[in-house]
Amino acid sequence: MExxxxxxxxxxxxxxxLEKNGHRKTPERFAIxxxxxxxxxxxxxxxxxxxxxxxxxxxxxxxIYNTLTLLxxxxxxxxxxxxxxSQYEKSYNIQTHHHLICTECGKxxxxxxxxxxxxxxxxxxxxxxxxxxSLYMYGICSDCKRIKTIKRKKQKQKE
Amino acid sequence: MExxxxxxxxxxxxxxxLEKNGHRKTPERFAIxxxxxxxxxxxxxxxxxxxxxxxxxxxxxxxIYNTLTLLxxxxxxxxxxxxxxSQYEKSYNIQTHHHLICTECGKxxxxxxxxxxxxxxxxxxxxxxxxxxSLYMYGICSDCKRIKTIKRKKQKQKE
DNA sequence: GTCAGTGCAAACTTTTTGCAACTAC
DNA sequence: GTAGTTGCAAAAAGTTTGCACTGAC
Numbered sequence: 417m418e419x420x421x422x423x424x425x426x427x428x429x430x431x432x433x434l435e436k437n438g439h440r441k442t443p444e445r446f447a448i449x450x451x452x453x454x455x456x457x458x459x460x461x462x463x464x465x466x467x468x469x470x471x472x473x474x475x476x477x478x479x480i481y482n483t484l485t486l487l488x489x490x491x492x493x494x495x496x497x498x499x500x501x502s503q504y505e506k507s508y509n510i511q512t513h514h515h516l517i518c519t520e521c522g523k524x525x526x527x528x529x530x531x532x533x534x535x536x537x538x539x540x541x542x543x544x545x546x547x548x549x550s551l552y553m554y555g556i557c558s559d560c561k562r563i564k565t566i567k568r569k570k571q572k573q574k575e
Numbered sequence: 576m577e578x579x580x581x582x583x584x585x586x587x588x589x590x591x592x593l594e595k596n597g598h599r600k601t602p603e604r605f606a607i608x609x610x611x612x613x614x615x616x617x618x619x620x621x622x623x624x625x626x627x628x629x630x631x632x633x634x635x636x637x638x639i640y641n642t643l644t645l646l647x648x649x650x651x652x653x654x655x656x657x658x659x660x661s662q663y664e665k666s667y668n669i670q671t672h673h674h675l676i677c678t679e680c681g682k683x684x685x686x687x688x689x690x691x692x693x694x695x696x697x698x699x700x701x702x703x704x705x706x707x708x709s710l711y712m713y714g715i716c717s718d719c720k721r722i723k724t725i726k727r728k729k730q731k732q733k734e
Numbered sequence: 735g736t737c738a739g740t741g742c743a744a745a746c747t748t749t750t751t752g753c754a755a756c757t758a759c
Numbered sequence: 760g761t762a763g764t765t766g767c768a769a770a771a772a773g774t775t776t777g778c779a780c781t782g783a784c
Binding site: 553 | 678
């Protein structure tokens with residue numbers, strides 16, 4: 417599917433969602449949706465607001481929070497609660513991916529694996545209907561591992 | 576392994592960790608470790624502090640945050656960043672489990688599956704060494720699903 | 735015209751920080 | 760004795776709320 421079609425499609429979904437739930441179709445809401453679907457990967461509330469201001473469309477924090485709540489409910493956005501900072505992500509037509517989080521430097525890397533995805537999606541759950549999931553894998557990235565190894569060697573030389 | 580042994584063992588691990596990193600072995604730190612390993616399942620900072628006060632051991636917020644940082648680093652505690660609320664959990668000698676989170680009522684249920692655990696643990700990761708992981712599965716629990724179905728039926732009767 | 739939605743600022747919650755007093759070493 | 764740690768209170772960061780004004784319907 418082309419990017420253009422995705423943008424049209426999510427606008428359609430959001431419009432239907434708003435109508436169905438008796439919400440108004442304000443320009444702010446569609447501007448936020450547009451901006452979110454122009455961002456690849458994660459973003460914070462602050463990044464989103466700054467990015468909107470760069471595009472000369474000023475919206476208040478309150479409106480951003482309000483709209484994100486709607487988009488989450490409409491399943492057009494996913495929320496990640498990483499260590500103290502909420503990160504959001506567009507979710508329509510996006511390949512499910514997993515997160516590698518380095519406990520040293522805090523960097524988050526996406527990791528795609530269809531095998532893993534299928535394994536998780538096909539598991540039988542007791543009295544529960546899964547709509548989506550988030551997998552966070554913590555550990556040490558190769559960069560930090562290298563730095564640690566160098567440090568350890570220096571330590572040994574001292575001893 | 577018996578509970579008693581676990582308590583002794585984690586104290587040992589924590590002692591070694593503190594010594595290795597040049598930290599002091601204060602009574603507060605061991606009291607917090609003790610309390611955490613007496614709690615089954617998740618707990619918030621507030622719950623932990625209240626629980627400690629019930630046991631007549633008063634510690635400040637700052638000390639709890641400080642000690643939790645150490646325990647996380649020592650891999651004796653796991654942190655979950657659920658929607659806006661940080662939850663912690665003891666991790667030594669605890670069977671890895673997954674989380675079913677209801678998007679309606681917010682309840683979190685643990686879900687154990689060795690198959691799933693093995694699948695996740697054995698996946699090959701690019702330039703990354705995993706130490707642990709968290710899987711959050713979002714959806715609707717059977718209770719909320721029932722309520723939703725009833726609501727839908729009532730809606731239909733009206734129409 | 736009406737009322738949901740917006741912007742703004744204040745309030746609230748959770749976590750971090752600065753500092754004086756304390757204590758493990 | 761000294762430097763790391765604690766408790767307290769203040770500050771910071773993130774999110775929610777109250778209210779007057781605006782604009783989608």
